[in-house]
Amino acid sequence: MDLSEIYTEIIAEHNKSKRNKKQMENPTVILKGRNPSCGDEIELALKVEKNIIQDASFTGVGCAISQASTSMMIDLVRGQTIEKAQLLIDTFLGMIKREITEEEQLEILDEAVALQNISNMPARVKCAVLSWHTLESAITTEEGKTSESSQSSH
Amino acid sequence: MSNNYVNDFPILQKTMNGKRLVYLDNGATTQKPLSVINAVQEYYASFNANPHRGAYELSVTATQIYEDAREKVRKFLGAEKTSEIIFTKNATESLNLLAYSYGMTFINPGDEIVISIAEHHSNIVPWQQVAKAKGATLQYLYVNEAGILTDEEIEKKISSRTKIVAVTQVSNVLGIINPIEKIVHKAHSVGAVVIVDGAQSVPHFSVDVKVLDVDFLVFSGHKMLAPMGVGVLYGKEQLLDKMPPFLSGGDMIEYVWEQDTSFAPLPAKFEAGTQNVGGVLGLSAAIDYVEKVGFSNIEQIEKELIHYAIPKLQQLPFITLYGCEDLSKKTGVISFNVKDIHPHDVSSILDADGIAIRAGHHCAHPLMQYLGVNATCRASFYFYNTREDVDALINALGRVRGVLGYGS
Numbered sequence: 001m002d003l004s005e006i007y008t009e010i011i012a013e014h015n016k017s018k019r020n021k022k023q024m025e026n027p028t029v030i031l032k033g034r035n036p037s038c039g040d041e042i043e044l045a046l047k048v049e050k051n052i053i054q055d056a057s058f059t060g061v062g063c064a065i066s067q068a069s070t071s072m073m074i075d076l077v078r079g080q081t082i083e084k085a086q087l088l089i090d091t092f093l094g095m096i097k098r099e100i101t102e103e104e105q106l107e108i109l110d111e112a113v114a115l116q117n118i119s120n121m122p123a124r125v126k127c128a129v130l131s132w133h134t135l136e137s138a139i140t141t142e143e144g145k146t147s148e149s150s151q152s153s154h
Numbered sequence: 155m156s157n158n159y160v161n162d163f164p165i166l167q168k169t170m171n172g173k174r175l176v177y178l179d180n181g182a183t184t185q186k187p188l189s190v191i192n193a194v195q196e197y198y199a200s201f202n203a204n205p206h207r208g209a210y211e212l213s214v215t216a217t218q219i220y221e222d223a224r225e226k227v228r229k230f231l232g233a234e235k236t237s238e239i240i241f242t243k244n245a246t247e248s249l250n251l252l253a254y255s256y257g258m259t260f261i262n263p264g265d266e267i268v269i270s271i272a273e274h275h276s277n278i279v280p281w282q283q284v285a286k287a288k289g290a291t292l293q294y295l296y297v298n299e300a301g302i303l304t305d306e307e308i309e310k311k312i313s314s315r316t317k318i319v320a321v322t323q324v325s326n327v328l329g330i331i332n333p334i335e336k337i338v339h340k341a342h343s344v345g346a347v348v349i350v351d352g353a354q355s356v357p358h359f360s361v362d363v364k365v366l367d368v369d370f371l372v373f374s375g376h377k378m379l380a381p382m383g384v385g386v387l388y389g390k391e392q393l394l395d396k397m398p399p400f401l402s403g404g405d406m407i408e409y410v411w412e413q414d415t416s417f418a419p420l421p422a423k424f425e426a427g428t429q430n431v432g433g434v435l436g437l438s439a440a441i442d443y444v445e446k447v448g449f450s451n452i453e454q455i456e457k458e459l460i461h462y463a464i465p466k467l468q469q470l471p472f473i474t475l476y477g478c479e480d481l482s483k484k485t486g487v488i489s490f491n492v493k494d495i496h497p498h499d500v501s502s503i504l505d506a507d508g509i510a511i512r513a514g515h516h517c518a519h520p521l522m523q524y525l526g527v528n529a530t531c532r533a534s535f536y537f538y539n540t541r542e543d544v545d546a547l548i549n550a551l552g553r554v555r556g557v558l559g560y561g562s
Contacts, residue, residue: 003506003557007499012559039515039522039529040498061528063496064558124502 014068033134070131173508181534193439232362244385248372253280263289301477323355328477329487379440456486486535
């Protein structure tokens with residue numbers, strides 16, 4: 001294993017960056033993600049309005065892989081529709097599972113492609129996917145709320 | 155420079171990522187010497203049969219092997235009778251046996267179960283279950299800032315309401331040795347039984363259950379050179395006798411009628427189903443090996459390693475150590491953190507140099523919360539470790555921050 005394949009500059013940068021790591025005022029959904037086996041714990045906050053993720057941020061503790069993955073994910077989904085966010089989630093998880101390998105298909109992941117090599121480190125895969133699974137659950141929660149409120153308005 | 159013991163351990167000859175394997179995760183499990191591997195292999199090649207059952211020679215031999223191992227464990231722990239030695243699959247199962255058989259039977263509403271904040275989850279969760287089911291209270295003995303259980307804390311928390319005191323002899327996170335004699339003295343003065351988790355002590359120094367006067371003691375074979383899947387429960391005969399069986403089925407019965415069963419006497423009462431006889435023979439070979447090395451020697455080697463490693467770690471400005479103030483009551487366990495770097499990243503980076511350490515919460519969430527840390531790195535030694543292993547660790551730690559773009 002070559003460390004420089006895993007701990008790339010872009011991952012080190014996102015790990016140190018506090019740009020997306022902050023409390024959000026008035027989020028529409030907050031969800032905790034946990035890796036019980038290693039103690040990684042993040043709290044993801046989203047502000048979803050009219051089907052668009054207007055803002056996203058996170059707080060919590062974790063390793064460089066999970067912190068960088070979360071930060072990159074937030075950069076990618078901010079300003080995107082729920083459907084686009086879901087496509088990004090599916091593409092990222094597909095990349096980690098090595099089900100998606102075509103460069104063209106991975107292009108939408110932009111910097112997050114830097115985490116592709118994590119699939120060579122089985123012990124760390126769960127660190128990379130934590131925030132993405134949390135986002136998926138948050139979106140589902142948000143959609144549930146929308147359908148509930150639209151139902152009750154009828 | 156390796157010591158002579160290294161040659162007895164095939165896995166320690168391996169290279170990892172092109173580097174010599176530096177195995178510093180002995181608190182999780184130890185490596186196995188060839189004599190243990192051969193004993194298990196020989197059992198299945200030459201003696202395998204179901205003990206206590208067949209009236210043919212192989213089964214008689216398997217029974218003999220199994221019961222000889224029990225006698226060896228009895229002597230090893232200084233117990234009075236072989237009926238007081240129960241084979242389980244590990245310390246966790248032994249503790250569950252005690253929680254479900256002793257705890258669920260003898261704990262009543264309002265009683266208190268006392269454990270320490272430095273317990274492994276295996277000595278916390280079963281007692282939470284008992285406390286919830288029986289309306290009892292779980293009380294914690296808190297360690298002081300140095301990780302030590304003080305006399306005052308023991309005096310304060312163990313009271314006339316206390317019925318069970320379940321404590322680890324050595325913290326798996328900090329390696330600090332708890333004052334078991336004092337705890338036993340106080341607990342017995344209020345009529346409570348004492349359960350000692352010996353998972354991190356029995357492999358590292360001589361433990362005599364009669365000298366300590368503990369009521370129960372558990373340990374795992376795999377943390378002491380034996381194969382995984384073999385553990386031990388020691389219990390005083392009069393206590394084991396009044397406890398109901400934990401698991402029921404074959405081999406633990408005397409006679410079974412349609413609606414009722416009379417149970418076998420000790421130790422069979424607690425050994426339902428076919429046991430891990432090959433593993434038990436491995437444990438027997440492990441005890442032989444440990445006794446050949448000698449506990450005074452093992453203690454000496456581990457002491458020298460921490461006295462060599464800790465001052466070196468203290469010289470690194472980016473290292474925070476936990477529970478390293480007093481090295482006189484400590485086994486070969488060092489918990490630490492690297493500034494700005496999560497333990498999992500430290501572990502991955504060290505792995506690239508062939509160095510295996512543990513990173514995370516070490517199955518001790520309450521202690522981590524109490525220490526105010528999310529996770530730590532843990533290097534844990536055994537007698538086959540060397541100064542060269544410590545040097546490799548120190549050198550590799552010097553590179554960790556650089557990998558993630560931090561200055562030293």
